[in-house]
Amino acid sequence: MATRLLHLTIDSTDPSSIASFWAAALGWEVTEDDPDGAVVESVPTGFSMPRVGEIPLEFLPVAEPKVTKNRIHLDLVSTSLDHQAALVDKVLSLGATHLDIGQGDVPWVVLADPEGNEFCVLEPREVYRDTGPVAAIVMDCVDREAMAAFWTVASGWPIHYSNDHLVALRSLAGEGSYLELLAVGEPKKVKNRVHLDVGPFPEDDQRAEAARLTELGARMADIGQGDAAWIVMTDPEGQEFCVLTSR
Numbered sequence: 001m002a003t004r005l006l007h008l009t010i011d012s013t014d015p016s017s018i019a020s021f022w023a024a025a026l027g028w029e030v031t032e033d034d035p036d037g038a039v040v041e042s043v044p045t046g047f048s049m050p051r052v053g054e055i056p057l058e059f060l061p062v063a064e065p066k067v068t069k070n071r072i073h074l075d076l077v078s079t080s081l082d083h084q085a086a087l088v089d090k091v092l093s094l095g096a097t098h099l100d101i102g103q104g105d106v107p108w109v110v111l112a113d114p115e116g117n118e119f120c121v122l123e124p125r126e127v128y129r130d131t132g133p134v135a136a137i138v139m140d141c142v143d144r145e146a147m148a149a150f151w152t153v154a155s156g157w158p159i160h161y162s163n164d165h166l167v168a169l170r171s172l173a174g175e176g177s178y179l180e181l182l183a184v185g186e187p188k189k190v191k192n193r194v195h196l197d198v199g200p201f202p203e204d205d206q207r208a209e210a211a212r213l214t215e216l217g218a219r220m221a222d223i224g225q226g227d228a229a230w231i232v233m234t235d236p237e238g239q240e241f242c243v244l245t246s247r
Contacts (some may be wrong), residue, residue: 003209005155005179006244007058008072008137009196010117015059019116025076025091025113026133037061042132046064053176054132058197066116069101071140071239072194074119075108075180077128084109088121101199117194127161128178136168136178137196140188141237144181150216150236154198155179188238191223197230199244206231210243 012018019038023030032039042054080086092098095114103110107123122128128135141147142147148167152158157178157179159167169179210231212218217236225232231243 002156002204003154003198003200003213003243005055005157005196006199007039007056008074009058009060009195009197009242011064011193012059012068012115013062013065014115017059018113019057019059021094021096021114024094025096027167028057028133031056035061049228053171053173054134055137055177062193066193068190070118070194071188071192072196073117073138075135075138076119076121077122077131077135078122079129080124084121084123091121109239130175131177134177136180138166138180138182139196140184140186140240141181141185141239142187143237144183146180146236150213150218151179151181153216154213154218154235154241155196156198192240195240195242197242197244200246202246204246206243206245213243 010178015038016033019030019040022028023040026040028040028042030038031041037058037060039056039058041056048228073101076087078087088111091111096111099112099118101109101110101118111121112118122135144167148159148169152169155169157171160170160178162168166180166182170176198207198209210233213233218233221232221234221240223232223240229245232240233243235241
């Protein structure tokens with residue numbers, strides 16, 4: 001039995017518009033756009049079949065605007081300082097804005113998308129040379145080692161490296177973006193607007209996988225989802241994620 005990482009899901013007041021922004025920013029495509037939400041993928045391979053390590057972005061309609069810093073954000077790749085500057089100019093022209101979250105004098109550029117979701121355009125780093133446009137999905141956490149122990153099982157991605165600040169997971173194939181668990185001082189306080197979706201393989205059972213994750217420290221959660229096909233849970237630090245049906 002196992003689950004695998006399927007999507008990064010983002011609450012949005014205008015899914016169609018924000019999906020268009022991210023498709024243009026990443027050079028990806030909007031593969032779904034309807035009243036239930038929008039999906040952006042690296043290639044039009046279908047909702048359930050992302051390329052290895054390149055996690056689709058799913059935008060779901062919500063009424064509430066963003067009010068606090070997200071605990072999950074994207075880091076974007078650059079291949080040179082000129083490329084970094086050009087990418088910053090590109091996303092600014094698409095509607096992004098500069099953002100000060102107390103980062104100080106750092107070589108990366110902190111920005112917000114048109115709905116205020118934080119992301120970074122990194123300076124060139126050798127470790128991200130083959131990730132594609134998304135270097136990493138970065139998740140804030142208090143105990144990065146404990147969270148890594150949980151998420152390496154939930155995502156199906158093993159630990160690739162760690163240092164004093166973060167633990168980085170990557171697909172078994174060693175391809176695509178990293179999932180980085182970044183140590184921060186503040187615990188989670190409000191519902192996340194950005195969360196991960198995992199799901200069982202076709203031969204496995206969704207509820208059995210949810211029970212297995214519960215044994216690893218996850219909890220069932222009610223965020224008003226009603227009689228949904230997916231199972232809403234929280235990880236050991238209370239961050240929401242969904243277990244989708246097998247596909």
